[in-house]
Amino acid sequence: MNKQSELFHSINQVSRHYSKILNENLVPLGIYSAQWSIIFLLKRDGALSQKEISNYLGVEAPTMTRTLIRMEKSGWIIRLPGKDKREKKIELTEAALNEYPVWLKVVRKTEDEVLHQVLDEEIDDLLKLTQKLKNNLG
Template identity: 75%
Template structure:
């Protein structure tokens, strides 16, 4: 197997294992890793359209709609009509703001466990590489 194939296989497998660990930490708190990605994005960027979230996360519209409906039923987000009647704007609720400290602590536990024996220089180099890979995919 060539090194390029090994790299992409490794990225995929590491992502799967990390998602599993993240779910183990978050599910007892009422959240899934896929939902955490949306919470993280909204916390960082503020209210976004459903389309913007889908594009950023690389998730198909029907899957995103199902996830957002579940999150709305759980009380974590509000979906409101945007400038265009077809556009749905998504924002965090007060309930999610209240739970956020628990969620971020669980996420940080998963991150720390995953980054054990990895130094800041390695993290920065990997981030730079990932940015280049992502830019090539856009």
Template identity: 50%
Template sequence: MLDNHNLFHSIHQLSRQLTKHVNEVLQPFGLYSAQWSVLYVLKKKGTLTQTGLCEYLSVEAPPMTRTIQRLIKQGYVKQVPGEDKRTKHIQLTEKALIEFPKWEEAILQMNDSLIKQFSKSSQEELYILVSTWLHQLQSSTTGGDK
């Protein structure tokens, strides 16, 4: 019988291991997992507000502010004032767009090496399970099931 406590502990440990691997792969570029998450989402979705980034990545405002400030210092993102002066839109810089393919290639190679022991059908099944579960969790925290 499956023990949910052990299942969730394993998922937490898996998350930590994945973060550790991402940090190791991005270290030569001077980036960390949290920064990569922001860069990836901005590349995928385009310009977002800081609040939008926080909500999408499920990150509190203070650590997101620190991550964005680091990325600004590195020249990878910029803040653009919105129509409402209190709203700041975050977008990738030209420098980030030029560097992005190198970062992404390193991540893709890492992903391939970490999942290669699973068959293609197992990889697809895992993707369906994880993405379905994530979607359910996201919709329950955004008012979908409240």
């Protein structure tokens, strides 16, 4: 296998395994890693449209719709009118904001376990590389 193929295979495998471990740690708290990605994004950036969330996460619209419906039923998000009648902004509820520190603690613990023996400089290098890859994806 050439280096390029090995790199992308490795990225894919690490991502899958990390998502699996994160799910195992978050499910007892009532959320999945896919929902955490949305919660983290909304907490960081504030209210966003479904399209903005889908574009950022690289998730197809039908999948995003199903996830957001589940999150709405769980009481983690609400939909608010946007500038355009057709567009609604999605925002975290007070319940989600109250649970956020609990979820974040579990995520940080999982990250610490996965990053055990990884140096800060290595993290910086990987962040630079993934940013370049994201830029090339468009």
